[in-house]
Amino acid sequence: MARGFGDLEAVVMDRLWDRDGATTVREIFEDMLREREIAYTTVMSTMDNLHHKGWLSRERDGKAYLYWPTMTREQHGAALMREALDAGGQSDRVLAHFLDQISDDESKALRRVLRRLGSKRARSGKGAR
Amino acid sequence: MSIAICLLLYAASVCVVAPRLLPPLTSRGSAPLAAVAVWLIVLVSVLASWAAAAGSFIAYVALTWTRPDPPAMGACFAALRSAAAGQHGVRTQIGLWLMAMVVGGVTVALAARIGRSLLRARASSRRHSRSAHIIGRRVAGVDGLVLDAPQKMAYCLGGRPTTIVITTAAIATLEPPHIDAVLAHERAHLAGRHHLLLAATRALAASLPRVRLFTVAETEIAGLLEMCADDTAARRHGAAALLAAILALACPDPIPSAALGANTVGVCARVTRLTDPDTAAARIRARFLLAAVTVAIVFGPLVVWAAVHSLSPFGLTPCGPF
Numbered sequence: 001m002a003r004g005f006g007d008l009e010a011v012v013m014d015r016l017w018d019r020d021g022a023t024t025v026r027e028i029f030e031d032m033l034r035e036r037e038i039a040y041t042t043v044m045s046t047m048d049n050l051h052h053k054g055w056l057s058r059e060r061d062g063k064a065y066l067y068w069p070t071m072t073r074e075q076h077g078a079a080l081m082r083e084a085l086d087a088g089g090q091s092d093r094v095l096a097h098f099l100d101q102i103s104d105d106e107s108k109a110l111r112r113v114l115r116r117l118g119s120k121r122a123r124s125g126k127g128a129r
Numbered sequence: 130m131s132i133a134i135c136l137l138l139y140a141a142s143v144c145v146v147a148p149r150l151l152p153p154l155t156s157r158g159s160a161p162l163a164a165v166a167v168w169l170i171v172l173v174s175v176l177a178s179w180a181a182a183a184g185s186f187i188a189y190v191a192l193t194w195t196r197p198d199p200p201a202m203g204a205c206f207a208a209l210r211s212a213a214a215g216q217h218g219v220r221t222q223i224g225l226w227l228m229a230m231v232v233g234g235v236t237v238a239l240a241a242r243i244g245r246s247l248l249r250a251r252a253s254s255r256r257h258s259r260s261a262h263i264i265g266r267r268v269a270g271v272d273g274l275v276l277d278a279p280q281k282m283a284y285c286l287g288g289r290p291t292t293i294v295i296t297t298a299a300i301a302t303l304e305p306p307h308i309d310a311v312l313a314h315e316r317a318h319l320a321g322r323h324h325l326l327l328a329a330t331r332a333l334a335a336s337l338p339r340v341r342l343f344t345v346a347e348t349e350i351a352g353l354l355e356m357c358a359d360d361t362a363a364r365r366h367g368a369a370a371l372l373a374a375i376l377a378l379a380c381p382d383p384i385p386s387a388a389l390g391a392n393t394v395g396v397c398a399r400v401t402r403l404t405d406p407d408t409a410a411a412r413i414r415a416r417f418l419l420a421a422v423t424v425a426i427v428f429g430p431l432v433v434w435a436a437v438h439s440l441s442p443f444g445l446t447p448c449g450p451f
Contacts, residue, residue: 010263055263074277076264081278083257084294098283098311099378099396106396110379113397114404 008046013055017073022059022066133189135437136182139430140175147171147426148345154422155349158398159407159415161356165326167419168350171426172333175342178430183236190229239336246332251288254324258292265294272312275300281378285315287324299378307374310366317361323354352395359399372403 015028029043047067050056058065071079084097151171155164265274273283273293281299286292293315300308318324327350334347363371379396407415 007262010265013263073264076260077277080257080260080264080276080294081280081282081296084282084284085280098314099375107379109397110400113401114376 008042009050009055012043012046012050013069013073016056016067016069022061022068024061024064024066026064028067131437133182133186135430135434136178136185139433140178140182143171143175143178143426144340144342148342150422152345152349154415154418155353156395156398157407157415158353158356158402159412160419161353161360163416163419165350165353165357167423168346168353169326170423172330172343172346174427180236183232187229187233190225242336243332246335247328250328250332254286254288258286258288258290261286261292261294262290268300270305271295271300271308273315283311283315283378285318285324287319287322287328291319293319302377303374306366306370307377310362310370311374311378313365314358314362314371317358318354321354321357321361323358326354327351352398355399356402359403363403368403368406372400375400375403 011032012028015031016023025040025044025047028047029038029040032038032043047056047058047065051058051067054070056067057070058067060066151168155161155167158164261274261276265276268275273295276294276296278296279298280296281302283293283295283299285294293312295308295311299311303311330343330347330350334343337343359371375396
């Protein structure tokens with residue numbers, strides 16, 4: 001999987017989603033420092049970006065900001081799924097689904113195809129290649 | 130002028146004939162890659178004819194304006210030139226000029242519409258992709274982003290970075306070899322740059338929904354690209370694994386039709402060709418037919434043009450009204 005510039009945002013969001021309530025940049029920084037070499041300012045600017053992109057809310061607490069996720073991971077996931085499902089239709093997004101969600105009619109047609117193939121194979125007396 | 134008319138007639142006949150003639154040849158997926166190529170050739174030849182017709186018409190009107198007496202090229206040219214140069218009255222002249230402006234305007238507007246649609250698609254894919262990279266989890270052994278969701282889904286997005294998303298529900302349904310087959314299918318889409326073709330055909334169909342050729346081409350090409358990706362995945366992981374994955378993801382809980390987009394890619398056709406693959410002879414026949422159709426569509430107008438030219442010395446010009 002390609003890992004790039006967005007990767008750090010993903011790591012920071014992971015940590016924020018794992019915690020309950022508001023967190024300072026310092027806490028996240030110290031948390032991350034245990035696993036990788038990273039500068040405090042990098043974490044700070046990443047969280048600032050995430051705030052501007054709408055992923056995090058923040059509130060001033062003395063000298064520092066307290067950050068917390070605007071939505072849970074599940075809520076974001078549900079929104080993303082809605083987008084992805086919609087993309088099969090008139091949406092602008094270009095995604096290639098492994099399988100378009102199929103309707104009842106198509107599901108019936110599919111079962112018919114399978115039955116037909118099954119009986120054909122039984123008649124010819126051997127399996128498919 | 131006669132060139133513009135011939136090009137328009139050609140484009141119109143392709144628009145009528147191709148969406149009826151091609152689907153029966155291509156939708157079985159005997160040679161999906163060749164079929165995609167044929168569809169693209171047809172689309173490009175129609176668009177190019179339109180652009181060339183508009184260009185030659187505008188150029189003609191402009192030329193007759195600046196050069197009142199260009200070398201004579203035929204009866205109809207002379208007639209039209211005299212009309213454009215005002216010998217048929219100012220009204221005809223103004224009419225021609227207005228027509229040229231309308232043709233130019235429509236061409237530019239159409240190009241802008243398609244361009245906007247492409248840009249919008251790119252921006253929203255990118256947004257979706259970035260969100261997926263933040264929300265999705267990296268799971269060992271799964272070469273894709275895993276999303277917690279109750280829908281059994283897998284999809285990919287082009288652009289940078291490329292993204293493959295698979296839901297936890299899909300992973301729970303599939304056995305590990307089947308997951309590999311699904312991911313190989315998605316990787317084949319990305320490696321083949323299928324998203325670019327999809328974006329182009331979608332923009333075309335969305336910009337000109339009334340032209341049946343474009344809407345049919347969009348659906349057909351989307352289906353054929355699925356088959357291309359199926360073939361790549363089946364070569365790597367076996368048709369059986371891929372088929373099992375399709376059936377596991379397709380069968381039990383279909384989503385109501387109302388929630389779906391207009392174009393659902395034929396699952397049945399995909400399943401049929403995986404379980405009951407074509408013989409080599411059938412594949413060769415399909416390729417031969419496709420090649421014949423392509424030659425007819427691309428070289429047909431050249432033959433017509435040559436015929437018209439060989440007739441014109443005998444006084445048969447193609448534009449009688451003038």
